[in-house]
Amino acid sequence: MSVRVAVVGAGAAGLCAARHLLSKPGTFCTPVVFESGTSVGGTWVYEELDEPIREKGVEPEGPERPEGHSRYRSHSSMYQNLRTNLPKEVMAFPDFPFELHLNSFLPHHEVLRYLQKYCDHFDVGPHVRFNTAVERVRPVVMETTDGKQRTEWEVTSSERSGSERTERFDAVFVCSGHYSVPHVPEIPGLQHFRGSVLHSHSYRRPEPFSGQTVLVLGARNSGIDICMELSTVAEQVFLSHRTPRLSFPLPPNVSQTESIDRILEDGTVALQDGRVLKADSLLLCTGYIFTFPFLHESDLGIDMQRDFVGPLYRHIMSPGFPSLFFIGLCQQICPFPHFHCQVQFCVAVLEGAVSLPSAPVMQQECRAWLEKRLSRGVQQRHLLRMEHEQWEYCASLSAEAGFKPLTPAIRSLFEEVWRRRREHPLQYRESNYRLTEEHWERAPSAGQRELLQAKEGEEERVI
Incomplete structure (x- = not known):
């Protein structure tokens, strides 16, 4: 009997899951992909906001939504001028490269176009139910005729029209991402801040901050990128963070500060080193939280907190319910290749090509991993x-499931760009690369290629 699979989300991870399920029609029924929005692409779907600056308020954490915020859409975290911080050569799904003529570092709309082409190429589109939100995913444990137990998944979904239905599946891929609900840190006295407060999730462009003094909290990738963009229009930008001081040169109107201690009653900002600053806007580049409102902890026997889900076997599945797969929970990764490996491992599990340990053994492995991380002070x-x-x-997943591993060149180039980004955060995107199975090399940009082609054409005419 063919395996019935539900996929929650039509972003990169969900499209990858559907693509590999569709590649094995003898084993799997055509998957049902539930997508709350109107198009594929997930977080790469750029959306304008009516209020580029949210006056004295940020969206709440958790599944609760502000009044008027539809559960059929969770607006993207893309800002207008965003460019990828990884080159397309390592970003791509290994079985579907980006177009060669594109530069290595891409604007967000090119990544969305790539995902749309991926969807079309593998004929995923007909299996996506748009404007359909998953309300509940619940395990139903049944006894088989031979006295064993098997689990089916009851998936309840609702359409924008208001209709609701419940269906049964043999497995569920959770591919809903974790870049839609902002993490808003607890800042004592935040209500006293007299300017505008927003999370980077709602940031779209620098112009509304023209001439302001802006305090940016957080110095990871988005914090640094947005800080640099704001420096082109703001009078002063303070980059507040607790990580080691950035060693590369910053624009003259950008200053690093200690992290925020509290907001004083007069609206000024007290820092942890005792300094006090006055700012017109506070921009929180403080990351996102995990939220799966359609799943209940009590059903699954795993810990589901805003900053951690698990521990899961192979960071993918609950030992008690190894047919519910979380794709892409891990952070600080090369996302699309990572999804590619996780999905193929899960497909091999469902096919029976990978034999999982018993639930107690998986639970012990999960506990050992967690204890080891915590003992290291993580x-x-x-x-x-x-x-x-x-x-x-990723190599261990491919070895166990028997699919082609990622090429060494992907790791090598990823680590080279990681290094260059730390050393040259303003210039590293100017480089372009070419990738082979074993190596990478620098390549001319699209503009440089056009100049070279024009020059070659002129030389041919002279000859």
């Missing part, structure tokens, strides 16, 4: 950061 909110561990992880 904070809970950083438990799922993989960074350099991602390569061994």
Whole structure:
């Protein structure tokens, strides 16, 4: 009997899951992909906002939504001028490269176009139910004729029209992402701040901050990028963070500061080193939280907190319910290749090509992993950061499931760009690359290629 699979979300991870399920029609029924929005692409779908600056308010954490915020849409975190911080050569799904003529670092609309082409190429589109929100995913445990237990998944969904239905599936891929609900840190006295407060999730362009003094909290990738963009229009930008001081040169109107301690009653900002600043706007580049309002902890026997889900076997599945797969929970990774590996491992599990240990053994492995991380002093909110561990992880998935591993050149180029981004955060995107199975090399940009082609044409005419 063919396996019935539901996929929650039609972003990059959901499209990848559907693509690989569709590649095995003898094993799987055509998947049902539930997408709350109107198009594929997930977080790469750029949306304008009516209020580029939210006056003295940010969206709440958790599944609750502000009044008027539809559950059929969770607006994107893309800002207008965003460019990828990884080159297309390592971003791509290994079985579907980006167009060669494009520069390595792309504007967000090119990534969306790529995902749309991926969807079309693998004929995923007909299996996506748009404007359909998943309300509940619940395990239903039944006894088989031989006395064993098997789990089916009851998926309740609702359409924008108001109609609701409940269906049964043999497995569920959770591909709903974790870049839609902002993490708003607890800042004592935040209500006293007299300017505008917003999360980077709602940032779209720098112009509304023209001539202002802006305090940016957080110095990871988005914080640094937005800070640099704001420096072109703001009078002064303060980059507030607790990480080690950035060693590269910053624009003259950008200053690094300690993290925020509290907001004083007069609206000024007290820093942890005792300094006090006055700012017109406070921009929170403080990341996102996990939220799966359609799942209940009590059903699954796993810990589902805003900064951690698990521990999960292979960072993918609950030992008690190994037919519910979380794709893309890990952080600090090369996303699309990571999804590619996780999905193929899950497909192999459903096919029976991978034999999972017993539930107690999986639980013991999960506990051992968690205890090891905690004993090293890893904070809970950083438990799922993989960074350099991602390569061994993906290699182990491919070895166990028998699919082609990622090429060494992907890791090599990823690490080269990681290094260059730390050393040259303003210039690293000017480079272009070319990738082979084993190596990478620098390549001319699209503009440089046009100049070279024009020059070659002139030389041919002279000859």
